[in-house]
Amino acid sequence: MTFPIPPAGRTVEHLGRGPLGRDELAAVVARDIPRDSFVNLGIGQPTTVADHLAADSGVILHTENGMLGMGPAASADEVDPDLTNAGKIPVTEPPGAAYFHHADSFAMMRGGHLDVCVLGAYQVSERGDLANWHTGAPDAIPAVGGAMDLAIGAKDVFVMMTLFARDGSPKLVRECTYPLTGLACVSRLYTDQALFQVGPGGVTAVETYGTTVDELAARLDVTVSRLDGR
Amino acid sequence: MTFPIPPAGRTVEHLGRGPLGRDELAAVVARDIPRDSFVNLGIGQPTTVADHLAADSGVILHTENGMLGMGPAASADEVDPDLTNAGKIPVTEPPGAAYFHHADSFAMMRGGHLDVCVLGAYQVSERGDLANWHTGAPDAIPAVGGAMDLAIGAKDVFVMMTLFARDGSPKLVRECTYPLTGLACVSRLYTDQALFQVGPGGVTAVETYGTTVDELAARLDVTVSRLDGR
């Protein structure tokens, strides 16, 4: 199922249902990507957003490894080892694509030319700080890839994640405790429980799924506003 | 006529003749460009060096406006307004050429990838400082083009000029009085009267044409050494 775009200026609580499943979450993110945008979808769950973009959305996908106008994942007989996405998964080349090298690809990101980038996260702060590259665990091998470049490299950075970790602790926090990927870079936070705006104005709930803003606010250590100011 | 490459370690005085004509000077520069070099020839007189490169020299010409493997000037029926050299003169495209944009073209220069660049000059100092872009006259419109990039952008910078100005003053000087194009960048100075090495070791005459090292030294305000140390 998909939800309609919420009316401007009003927070919508979708009750009588549970939190969003992974596919539903991807569909909500896809719903909010403006027509004809240039979009980078991060590795992992964000990649699935592509499956929910309407065929006529006009959205053009960028992949950090040097392609604009990337097509869907390749079927078995289409696999070409020279053509993959950032997750090294074989993809396809629709008409109108363009290839470029890594310095040009990251110039495109760093220069602020992408409209939207969708990333996963360990934590997001109320100001929009992002932590998504490193758990900080002493035995973890650090690996950043393009995460820091993407974090600062799009006009809008959307994060998609579950709102709570497996141990029940919130992942939307006052201050990130995990090592940061970027400062004040996230604009919208898509979770199974709710969609938030984050940034200089703090946290504002746009939609909730199977819960109310008040219920969520009680479980979070941040102040959650509503679009309608209540 | 052309001169043989002078024997290593010996300064050669070509007497019984006058100073070099413009064509002869270009031929001497061409003689000293190593086989298979990547070379940029500056606007004006340096451009004529191309006419003296052997057909089998393997030299590949770079033009700052975005081409490697530039061909000779276009004949009347070959003129293509989209294909010119840095002097905006129509040229041709032999097999094996490559085009690139201006940032890439100057990255190639600034990054030190060209073997030789040949420039004209108003003055060259004994240390190899170059002045070739601006007379400093109050009514002159300053225009630098790629001169400063070329001055620092080749492994070897050759300058070709007359040794003396029309008023008889030497153009090889202790300190340039014209505004500088680059510091300590010239390695070899080709003039109608003599070929010099310049740089940290000062001025060394390699060849003279129609005059002796001693005669030249008497007319210059710099110390001129000989390759053989006399």
Added chain:
Amino acid sequence: MTAITGDPDEAVAGIADGATVLVGGFGMAGMPVTLIEALIRQGATDLTVVSNNAGNGDTGLAALLAAGRVRKMICSFPRQSDSWVFDGLYREGRIELEVVPQGNLAERMRAAGAGIGAFFSPTGVGTLLAEGKERRTIDGREYVLEYPIKGDVALIGAYLGDRRGNLVYRKTARNFGPVMATAATLTIAEVRRVVELGELDPEAVVTPSIYVDRILDLSAAEASS
């Protein structure tokens, strides 16, 4: 999304007085003459123009200068055998001039497009054109700090565009176009012809559509005029 039009006036609509306009071309090669003529009709004035040269003859950029629309030129080589329009304005003190070494000019625009805050360049060290600039020795070599040049608008000439806005250029007419396309808020390209999606080789696209806001299709412009 790239808007495609055959109408030069539509292509340049909305350019504001006081705008910084990047103008492609090296001499006449790659010069977006039709867009400049439309800009003259459009009327924006008090412009800062960034271009390698300061106009040739009486058309294109020279005509914009002659129309008195340009407050300041940022370029590498204003003085040419056929730059009489600029020369006259300059000598009369009616135009400001910032001379930038050609490679720094290109790299400063690249920096603007690539989100680089500033860079240390070895070009110009010890010369008049580096006076007052921050200087630093790195690894034994001297550099000056150069800042990005960002355009409000870029007017460029390309060879072909596709329906999506991807561009290819032709020979040395490529020059500043691809760099300027990345460095401006609004990039407008004139192309000889717009082709269908799939007609350009994805390996040979020089300017991907993300950098192109509007295309003027000269073949459509001619057909309708």
Added chain:
Amino acid sequence: MTAITGDPDEAVAGIADGATVLVGGFGMAGMPVTLIEALIRQGATDLTVVSNNAGNGDTGLAALLAAGRVRKMICSFPRQSDSWVFDGLYREGRIELEVVPQGNLAERMRAAGAGIGAFFSPTGVGTLLAEGKERRTIDGREYVLEYPIKGDVALIGAYLGDRRGNLVYRKTARNFGPVMATAATLTIAEVRRVVELGELDPEAVVTPSIYVDRILDLSAAEASS
């Protein structure tokens, strides 16, 4: 002048112990596997390797690591599902690691190739990976100063080369190859096939021959093996 050979061992001759080697590829796409295998046979050790990843599976870069030839990896993403060779060496403390954000990695090599002394990048500001780096606010935005990464050698994979040494790539296998080619003193490319002069479109050449010192022609290598 670009030397062309069908012999992988000749292609990598002379690489010195202690060299910094830039290795192309993003995962296996663009990875110069035959050159790396030859480098293992060649025997150079104590290498610093700069590459986006730290090896996949047991071949290519992973095999070089397994052979104990690499002292230090500079990369953006060492930890992958199939990076067991690197993971083991790292956990045993037998290899040094410098993690660099992918775009800074590419841009630092571009700077090396382009003669830029250093540049201010907004990527990584306020993170662990910018600790100890010079920081500056320019036009209201925060940046960190990043320095060039220069290679003694670059090993890259391309698609086709021509007799002069011009290279084209194929699809997303292009990735780091063109940047690394500019950033190394000695650039060695393996290509599927070498074609005659004139067979590559001059508009579509990605790496001009000036950046290519040696080409390994894989079609000739196969024919002779």
